[in-house]
Amino acid sequence: ADVPGGDAPTWPAEFAERYRAAGHWRGETFGAMLRERAAAHPDRIAVVDPAGGADGGRRTWTYGELDRRADRLAAGLSARGIGRGDRVVVQLPNTAEFFEVVFALFRIGALPVFALPAHRESEIAYFCSFAEAVAYVIPAEHGGYDYRTLAATVCAKAPTVRHVFVAGGDAGAFDSLADLPAEPVALSEPDPGDLAFLQLSGGSTGTPKLIPRTHDDYIYSLRGSNELCRVTEDSVYLCVLPAAHNFPLSSPGTLGALYAGGRVVLCPSPAPDVAFPLIEREGVTLTGLVPPLALVWTEAAPRTSFDLSSLDVLLVGGAKFSEEAARRVRPALGCTLQQVFGMAEGLVNYTRLDDPAETIVTTQGRPISPDDEILVVDDEDRPVPVGATGHLLTRGPYTIRGYWRAPEHNRRSFTEDGFYRTGDLVRLTATGHLVVEGRAKDQINRGGEKIAAEEVENHLLAHPAVHDANVVAEPDPYLGERTCAYVILRAGAEPVKPGALKAFVRDRGLAAYKVPDRVVFTDAFPKTGVGKVSKKDLRSPA
Ligand code: J2J
Numbered sequence: 085a086d087v088p089g090g091d092a093p094t095w096p097a098e099f100a101e102r103y104r105a106a107g108h109w110r111g112e113t114f115g116a117m118l119r120e121r122a123a124a125h126p127d128r129i130a131v132v133d134p135a136g137g138a139d140g141g142r143r144t145w146t147y148g149e150l151d152r153r154a155d156r157l158a159a160g161l162s163a164r165g166i167g168r169g170d171r172v173v174v175q176l177p178n179t180a181e182f183f184e185v186v187f188a189l190f191r192i193g194a195l196p197v198f199a200l201p202a203h204r205e206s207e208i209a210y211f212c213s214f215a216e217a218v219a220y221v222i223p224a225e226h227g228g229y230d231y232r233t234l235a236a237t238v239c240a241k242a243p244t245v246r247h248v249f250v251a252g253g254d255a256g257a258f259d260s261l262a263d264l265p266a267e268p269v270a271l272s273e274p275d276p277g278d279l280a281f282l283q284l285s286g287g288s289t290g291t292p293k294l295i296p297r298t299h300d301d302y303i304y305s306l307r308g309s310n311e312l313c314r315v316t317e318d319s320v321y322l323c324v325l326p327a328a329h330n331f332p333l334s335s336p337g338t339l340g341a342l343y344a345g346g347r348v349v350l351c352p353s354p355a356p357d358v359a360f361p362l363i364e365r366e367g368v369t370l371t372g373l374v375p376p377l378a379l380v381w382t383e384a385a386p387r388t389s390f391d392l393s394s395l396d397v398l399l400v401g402g403a404k405f406s407e408e409a410a411r412r413v414r415p416a417l418g419c420t421l422q423q424v425f426g427m428a429e430g431l432v433n434y435t436r437l438d439d440p441a442e443t444i445v446t447t448q449g450r451p452i453s454p455d456d457e458i459l460v461v462d463d464e465d466r467p468v469p470v471g472a473t474g475h476l477l478t479r480g481p482y483t484i485r486g487y488w489r490a491p492e493h494n495r496r497s498f499t500e501d502g503f504y505r506t507g508d509l510v511r512l513t514a515t516g517h518l519v520v521e522g523r524a525k526d527q528i529n530r531g532g533e534k535i536a537a538e539e540v541e542n543h544l545l546a547h548p549a550v551h552d553a554n555v556v557a558e559p560d561p562y563l564g565e566r567t568c569a570y571v572i573l574r575a576g577a578e579p580v581k582p583g584a585l586k587a588f589v590r591d592r593g594l595a596a597y598k599v600p601d602r603v604v605f606t607d608a609f610p611k612t613g614v615g616k617v618s619k620k621d622l623r624s625p626a
Contacts (some may be wrong), residue, residue, distance in 0.1 A: 092279065092296035093486030096502070100277075103481040106455060109300040111276045114190040114339075115594055117303065121345050124153035128317070130342060132349040132366055133180035135472030136252075145180055147345075150187065157188035160264025160269060161219075164247055168193035168274065169213040169284065173208065173245075175199040177226045179328045181251035181261065183338070186281075190299075193274035196281040197294065198328035201226055202533075205237045205593035206543075210291060212242035214489075215282060220245050221261075223616065224253025232256045237593075262530040276300040282488055283330055283428040284536025288507060288525040290542050293487040295428050305344045305432060305482040308452035309336035312434045313370065313397060313422060319346035320394070321373035323360060324354045325532075329614025330428035330461060331402055332372055356384035364390045372399035372424070374532030376562050379409055382416035395419045397437065401426060401448070401562050404520050411446035423448050425520055429504055431456055433518050447517035448510075456480035459503060460512055473521045476510045477503040517532075526619065527553065531563035533597045537619075540598055543589045544569060549577035550585070553599060554609055557621045569600035570609065570622055 095103070102108045115256040121130075126148030136143035145153065145256045166172065174187055174196040176182040183201040189196045197215050199208060203241070213222060220238060222231035235258065237246040248258040255263075274280075283295040321341035325332040327350070333339055338348045349366045351359050354377050362368065373381065379401045385392060398413055401424035425448035427434035433449035451458060459468055460474040468474035477499060485502050486494040497505050507525025510518045527594045528535040537555040544553035557565040571585065582603035590599045610621035 091489045092484070094277075094298075095485055098165070099502075103300075103304075103455065106302045106481075108453065108455065108481040109276065110303070111300065112303045113274055113299040113383050114187065114280055114303070115273055117343060118151050118154060118187050118190075120145070121342065122147040122343060125317075125345060126151075128345065129347050131183055132178065132347065133179045134362060134366075135352055136180045136350070142332050143180060145183075150183060153184045153221070153287045154187035154191055155268065156266045157184055157193040157261065158260070159266055160268045161188055161194070161249075162192055162269050162271065163265045163267070164219075164259070166192060166194050166219055166247075169279075170194045170218045170219070171197050171217040172221060173197045173199050173211050173215065173217045174221045174328065175201060175203060175208065175231065176221060176251055176327070177201045177223055178352060179223070179252065179348065180224075183342075183348070185251060185261070190274075190280060191271055191279065193271075195279055198281060198283050198333075200284075200328055200430060200595070200597040202326075202597055207239070207292070207595060208234065208238050209241040209593075211284075211294075212238055212245050215294060216244045217242070218244060219247040219249060221249045221251060224250050224255065232258060235472060237300055270359055274299065285428060285487065286527055286529075287536035287539065288527045289536055290538045291495065292494060292536065292539075293490055295484055296488045297382045297484070298580050301430070301482040302339075303343070305334055305430070305452060306336060306340045308482075309432065309434070310344050310376055312436060313340070313399070314437060315340050315344045315346060315370070317343060317345035319370060320366055320368045321346060322349045322351050322359065322366070322368040322373055324351045324359060324373060324377065326401075331424070331426060331532075332373075335401070335424050335426050335432050335434075336370075336374060336400065339370065354380075356381055356388065358389040359395075359623075360384070360388050360392060363392050363395055367394045369394055370397040370399065371395070372401070374402040375400060375405045375409065375564060376531040378405065378413065379562065382409070382412045385416045392419075397422050399424050399434075403529045404448070407445050421445070425449055425518060427506060429506070431478045431480060431504070431506070431539065432482075435517070443515065443517060446519070447513060448520050450515075450517050451478075451480070453481055456483070457503070458512070458518070460510060461551060465499065470512055471514070471550070473509055473511045475524055476506045476508045478506060479503045527555040528567050529565050530557075530567060531565075535567060535598050538587065540567065540569065540594075540600060541596060543592050544571060544585065545601075547580070547585060547588050548590065549573050549580045551575075551577075554617055554619060554622055559601070559625065560601075566601040567598075568602045568604060570604050570606050572606060572608070580620065
């Protein structure tokens with residue numbers, strides 16, 4: 085295995101010392117955290133999986149049980165040769181096993197690579213190859229899709245993958261997690277400064293980047309989030325978004341709730357008819373949603389017969405939440421809205437629960453930490469006047485200093501003094517709150533799901549009839565943005581219909597949310613003064 089942390093730029097010593105001295109980095113690790121919680125309150129419920137029981141019924145794990153399960157699985161995985169620093173692509177839905185697997189890997193010091201259930205062979209094969217993953221963890225089936233078939237394809241493309249482990253269901257040709265040996269093994273606790281996992285970037289290039297997060301830095305973001313979201317041992321967090329995504333994982337998310345000794349309830353679907361009964365039955369106190377789901381919930385809540393009164397806080401983020409929609413949250417759901425503007429690379433901003441109502445509905449919050457440094461700059465990296473819109477740069481105790489194994493890309497995405505170029509256009513209010521005004525990165529934010537234009541363009545360009553393609557965002561009343569692909573066909577090529585191009589992209593094994601919503605054929609692309617394609621003009625034709 086590689087030296088933990090060896091493949092990622094890290095904080096210069098003087099910053100690390102400062103973050104330790106300030107009490108941000110406390111030398112905690114995820115493995116030890118679970119161990120301590122289990123020792124302090126073994127019988128308290130940690131995880132509720134409403135459909136995870138053998139009979140498809142409710143299943144709960146106490147802290148003691150989750151701790152024992154993580155130990156047992158850590159033993160089994162290490163018996164199969166998974167060791168410290170090894171990468172393991174984890175693609176699990178919102179089930180209790182997600183936590184068992186992730187904590188087992190934390191205990192070993194192996195690094196989960198957090199794939200989403202929506203990813204398909206194009207993405208997964210890339211993650212496995214790029215990360216040189218030794219293992220891949222899947223459910224047998226989920227949402228009508230057979231992940232064992234996907235795994236077989238991935239294994240053929242990514243030869244480093246020696247093991248596919250199946251969590252729950254019939255493992256077929258692969259190893260079932262339940263059948264791994266369980267003899268305890270002595271494992272040495274990773275160092276708090278080691279990498280804990282690799283998170284996925286939203287991406288703006290042809291291939292997604294991997295985000296190296298350490299125990300120390302991530303746990304600080306959890307502790308800070310818990311304080312601002314008032315998460316305590318009495319909190320019940322409903323995990324509605326895909327558990328592996330950084331927002332439901334950490335803002336304050338499932339890991340925040342577990343850090344506080346609270347309870348995590350896994351929601352198998354974001355639909356109100358699934359989530360609302362769970363809120364009533366489990367006494368859910370907080371949850372996090374992307375704006376399109378928040379719209380659906382605020383529309384459904386006034387008509388529901390379920391009692392949602394336990395809900396104190398609704399976090400909304402991942403994409404811009406419109407002011408009009410934000411105003412409807414409290415009247416409809418009877419809880420406090422907390423806007424969150426975060427990124428898997430680090431920086432997370434929250435409106436405070438006691439901010440004035442106007443601030444809560446009109447801003448995307450302010451940073452967690454007093455040591456989060458924020459710069460708002462023009463195209464030449466010069467600070468803009470306070471209140472003017474500019475590029476957001478940031479540096480701080482839980483923001484990465486570089487992507488994993490991407491030195492060239494890092495030179496563009498970080499300034500020389502270590503500020504991350506978020507690609508977001510923001511303005512600062514007089515109270516220090518941030519308002520997201522737009523985006524400079526070549527990405528589509530489809531209701532919180534990030535799509536790198538270049539990645540989709542590359543798939544379109546693989547079609548024999550396509551001469552050139554540009555993918556841009558267009559407004560959508562529900563999603564905020566959807567994707568539109570402008571395509572120039574090759575002269576003399578067989579005519580092709582938009583639907584056929586979409587099907588072509590889908591069949592290349594791409595997550596469904598990346599398939600263009602609309603395909604428009606054109607003869608030429610608008611150009612900038614220097615002759616580059618102007619995506620700005622494509623987005624808003626004059
Ligand atoms: C506008 N744009 C937003 C917001 C994120 C908490 C919450 C969200 C994420 C996340 C996260 C936005 N208004 N409220 O990791 O811990 C856009 C920005 C940002 C990008 C990051 C968390 N909240 N965004 O969404 O890594 O463009 O993280 O740079 O997926 O989402 O995307 P991602």
